[in-house]
Amino acid sequence: MMTHRYLGVVILAVFATPGANADIKVECAKDSILITWRISAELVPHAARLFLGTCMPSGLTVLPTGEGNAVFNYKLADCKFKRLMKGKSLHFQNELTYRPQARSKPAAFVHPIECVYKRPDGWIPPFLNPGSGISVGRGSLVFHMALLNDELTSIAKTNIVPLGSFMPIWAAVEQKSHQPLLLLMEECVATTSPELQPSSQVHPIITNKGCLLDSRKGNSKFLPRYQSSAITLFLQAFQLGFGQEVYIHCKLVAWDPDIFDESKKTCHYKKESER
Structure with a gap:
């Protein structure tokens, strides 16, 4: 059987701030991601300005020291993850950001996030x-x-x-x-x-x-x-x-x-x- 047809045819600027703490733990699951971001006591009241892509923290725990753990627990289909195919691997990429100002302004802190998986057959x-x-x-x-x-x-x-x-x-x-x-x-x-x-x-x-x-x-x-x-x-x-x-x-x-x-x-x- 044969058939045929003729057809025609960022560079990221990272601005560290006194309140932004880069103590970040990332766990990649089969189709989801769990991120725990340890933040300073000064940043805890502003946790709503932390983002994973377009997602705000799914949870926040305040520690006895006054520091906090901002948790991001989301599916890889959420938060506008970028999905890239590189050879035999699938890469899901995003950014953790601290945005003290409106989204139209540059983020004050940027941290890249990536999960890499073996590309499924087919x-x-x-x-x-x-x-x-x-x-x-x-x-x-x-x-x-x-x-x-x-x-x-x-x-x-x-x-x-x-x-x-x-x-x-x-x-x-x-x-x-x-x-x-x-x-x-x-x-x-x-x-x-x-x-x-x-x-x-x-x-x-x-x-x-x-x-x-x-x-x-x-x-x-x-x-x-x-x-x-x-x-x-x-x-x-x-x-x-x-x-x-x-x-x-x-x-x-x-x-x-x-x-x-x-x-x-x-x-x-x-x-x-x-x-």
Whole structure:
């Protein structure tokens, strides 16, 4: 079985204050976090100005010394944690802050918080759910293609890419109740027109059923997969035309992995320095 489709596509300033005490204990559970922040007696009356992301303390205990323990016990889905995928790990990141002034003013104290977990098999970042990017269906399959931001955490907010920098181009096919599928970028070209035409100026990117030509001289490459039905091309920006928009056209192939052969591949040329 095969089906295919052509698709186009902080620096934190930390201000320590006499009342801010960085005696912080962090416990990461399966899907929640427990933080105990020991604060000075001077800060206890102002505990409502302590935050974990957008969350205030879930509890406050005043000790006999006059010091206090501000407790934050929340799910990782709360408080606006940032969820990042790095290799085989999932990182949940946030900040503890002391904000004596309104939120529009800088925090007087900032402390980074992070919980790291092994990435579950088959986990897909939420932003890659159906509805992101460009979708086209053929039969019962739906394909997606989109430009990601530099951190690979969401769809890019701009399509302006400086020459020489990298464009993470993500593509996927929805499996749903379908048999397991392997997604391949069989062909990709760059043009100065939104539609492929005989008169279009064309720059080949992927040819020979999956070989990345731009990896020969540049640093373009395919990133490791997180599942077979998705792929990310890390493409180094190049110049095509002068002052014109550039469009990436790709032929995506959804293939049965059980009948995989040499004609179905994803490859880039390895540099000497990578060996």
